[in-house]
Amino acid sequence: MKRRADEDNWTSAQILSEALPFIQRHAGKTIVVKFGGNAMGSEDLTQQFANDIVLLRQCGLRPVVVHGGGPQIGSMLDRLKIKSEFVDGLRVSDMETVGVAEMVLSGAINKSIVAAINQAGGRAVGLSGRDANLIMAKAVNKDLGFTGHPVSVEPALLHTLTDAKPGFIPVISPISTSADGTRYNVNADTAAGVIAGALNAARLMLLTDIEGVMDAEKNLLTDLSIEEAQSLIDEGTAKGGMIPKLGTAIDAVKQGVEAVVILDGRRAHGLLVELFTDVGAGTLIR
Numbered sequence: 001m002k003r004r005a006d007e008d009n010w011t012s013a014q015i016l017s018e019a020l021p022f023i024q025r026h027a028g029k030t031i032v033v034k035f036g037g038n039a040m041g042s043e044d045l046t047q048q049f050a051n052d053i054v055l056l057r058q059c060g061l062r063p064v065v066v067h068g069g070g071p072q073i074g075s076m077l078d079r080l081k082i083k084s085e086f087v088d089g090l091r092v093s094d095m096e097t098v099g100v101a102e103m104v105l106s107g108a109i110n111k112s113i114v115a116a117i118n119q120a121g122g123r124a125v126g127l128s129g130r131d132a133n134l135i136m137a138k139a140v141n142k143d144l145g146f147t148g149h150p151v152s153v154e155p156a157l158l159h160t161l162t163d164a165k166p167g168f169i170p171v172i173s174p175i176s177t178s179a180d181g182t183r184y185n186v187n188a189d190t191a192a193g194v195i196a197g198a199l200n201a202a203r204l205m206l207l208t209d210i211e212g213v214m215d216a217e218k219n220l221l222t223d224l225s226i227e228e229a230q231s232l233i234d235e236g237t238a239k240g241g242m243i244p245k246l247g248t249a250i251d252a253v254k255q256g257v258e259a260v261v262i263l264d265g266r267r268a269h270g271l272l273v274e275l276f277t278d279v280g281a282g283t284l285i286r
């Protein structure tokens, strides 16, 4: 180690020092972070995300990760020559599709995020909505097949994990189940929202592939009330995957989550900018 600090080192120390009041404000709070399939573009990004999650835990916050993997499910369906379509941002899921979705989400993706967090020095535990009846689901409607909507959440296991020493970090795949054991493909934003609600989270952070929510002229909207978020859906300004995201944000705030942030997961350290500085990143909905 060199013994003589340069200007960058002094700046880094200054930034760390300025983070103290934010770290103190958030200590002990539960932060649910949804890591979208588009945000996990590269191994580097996943590792940086994992480092940030471990830093949050080290600073005394209780991070809970819920992940997607839509594009990765799409690639696997293509390889298997299974056609797939979306209705209002939700994948139509027949029996074969929900099987592929479970294989991709609860298998490869879940384990790669768990491994990245553990490699960064955390203690991640991989789960899906099916473990310990975490998320019970039912069909959205007959036309969407085994595409599910959560009906209840049993967060006891998550409390056990996050309260225990050394502070386990749950990493949750959204595949869920009904009382009769039927598995359902649940949108990852929706799953993250109900988990944040059940845990009374201080923040739900939705990491995606865009800077935040845009208005009709493609300008970033930095703050939205839940009424404004609903208008964006009703007016058609929010399309595709942004519809379940905003719907989730509205429901989560109604369930008592203090605020929901939709932010760019393609840029490293957005979580830290949002939580540990006074400027914030992306779109805040409350």
Ligand SMILES: Nc1ncnc2c1ncn2[C@@H]1O[C@H](COP(=O)(O)OP(=O)(O)O)[C@@H](O)[C@H]1O
Residues within 6 Å of the ligand: 036, 037, 038, 039, 068, 070, 189, 207, 208, 209, 210, 212, 213, 214, 215, 237, 238, 239, 240, 241, 242
């Ligand atoms: N008003 C809007 N503001 C921002 N993004 C929007 C809007 N309407 C539609 N989108 C689309 O929503 C996408 C994010 O949703 P999605 O693709 O499901 O992401 P993820 O895989 O991260 O869940 C953006 O890339 C963008 O193309």
Ligand SMILES: CC(=O)N[C@@H](CCC(=O)OP(=O)(O)O)C(=O)O
Residues within 6 Å of the ligand: 035, 036, 037, 038, 067, 068, 069, 070, 071, 073, 089, 090, 091, 101, 147, 148, 174, 185, 186, 187, 188, 189, 241
């Ligand atoms: C019902 C439904 O749409 N399920 C999603 C689950 C994965 C997901 O939500 O992934 P992203 O967050 O990366 O989009 C799907 O099959 O793509």
